[in-house]
Structure formats: structure tokens, C-alpha cells
Amino acid sequence: SQKIEQNSEALNIQEGKTATLTCNYTNYSPAYLQWYRQDPGRGPVFLLLIRENEKEKRKERLKVTFDTTLKQSLFHITASQPADSATYLCALPNNDYKLSFGAGTTVTVRA
Amino acid sequence: SQTIHQWPATLVQPVGSPLSLECTVEGTSNPNLYWYRQAAGRGLQLLFYSVGIGQISSEVPQNLSASRPQDRQFILSSKKLLLSDSGFYLCAWGRITGVGEKLFFGSGTQLSVL
Numbered sequence: 001s002q003k004i005e006q007n008s009e010a011l012n013i014q015e016g017k018t019a020t021l022t023c024n025y026t027n028y029s030p031a032y033l034q035w036y037r038q039d040p041g042r043g044p045v046f047l048l049l050i051r052e053n054e055k056e057k058r059k060e061r062l063k064v065t066f067d068t069t070l071k072q073s074l075f076h077i078t079a080s081q082p083a084d085s086a087t088y089l090c091a092l093p094n095n096d097y098k099l100s101f102g103a104g105t106t107v108t109v110r111a
Numbered sequence: 112s113q114t115i116h117q118w119p120a121t122l123v124q125p126v127g128s129p130l131s132l133e134c135t136v137e138g139t140s141n142p143n144l145y146w147y148r149q150a151a152g153r154g155l156q157l158l159f160y161s162v163g164i165g166q167i168s169s170e171v172p173q174n175l176s177a178s179r180p181q182d183r184q185f186i187l188s189s190k191k192l193l194l195s196d197s198g199f200y201l202c203a204w205g206r207i208t209g210v211g212e213k214l215f216f217g218s219g220t221q222l223s224v225l
Contacts, residue, residue: 042219043201043217043218049213099214
């Protein structure tokens, strides 16, 4: 069956450090992968999309990598700030192109 | 610009009562519309999606139903709620890009069935 796995443990980091989140998937052959941010009690907000032929994508302090051989995406928040504290979800299109989401990784950045 | 409205934000309902959650989108026409449910600590589960008025696809057989009476209106309903229907319900619309579809979510409804 198709599965999307993200870091099950919450991530607590010091302000200014880099947070690295992992998204692993099985039984998908995605043409792209997306990352969303979700704040408590709110809907997810789209952050980045990376295509299967792109190794890396950046947006401000965010960096995403996509390794289709390893079936893994890494999401980095550099120079982290307390405002980056949230849950981050990865999402992949399934066989009928509808997005399936991982359970998310909660990041807390300490000042 | 496009906006999505979802209400109510919080709802407490007794077991066996009916449910109606409404979602409307502004600023776009003929959007793909979605209902997801999120249980605590779990990923988003796709419940229904719609590509047009009256066109509803169900992903998971359950106690819920969806309707799309107008182009930018999507309604989630139940005739009789179960305890297991508790969760965070999210409506979303999809923007088709050259690569795939990006989703834009409403603010969600926290449903507690007691």
C-alpha cells in the first residue's frame, strides 16, 4: 500500500539553527512533491513544490531536496526563527493525481 | 484574489444528530473542491472531491456525504453523527499548475461528537 512517513518525533531547535525534516514514501511514483505549513487550529498553507527532475529548490530560508531513488524529500529551515514554529506536512499525488499527506512534523524553535 | 470561507470554526454535536458544514470559494470559477479530515496526530484523509456542480467523488465509504449545489459551494453532511466522526474538517480548492495541483485550505472546523 502507499505510505508517506515523516519524522514522528517533534523537533525542538535553538533559534538560528537549521531544522531538517524528512519525508519518505513507498509505492508512489510522484512527478512532484509539495510541502505545506500548518499552524495550530488552522488549515495548511502551501510552501513549495519540487518536481521529480529537480534535485533542490529554495525559497527564502527554506530548502527542499527530492531524491526519487531514495524515495525521500528533505525540508530544511535555515537560520530558524520562533515564527517558524509549526507543523510541516509533505504531500504527494497518488495514482489519480489527488494529494495524499503525511502526518507532519512539529517544529518548535526556542528563542 | 481567491479566498475560501469555511464555517463554523468549532462545533459540538451529540451522537445521532445531523451535520452540515459549508465551504465557499471566491475569486475563481469551476475550482476543484475537496473535503479532508484530520485526526489528532494523523495525516489529512481525503473524504470527497468535486470537479464540478453535482459531481462528487467519495474516497472513503463512511457516514458522511458531500454536495456541490453551486460552482463555488461545497457542503459536507451527515444524517446521524457517530463518535468516530470527531475531527478537524478542512475544505480546500485546487489551483491547477503546469506541474500539478496546489491546494488552498480553509481555516477548518473542529467537530466534537459527544
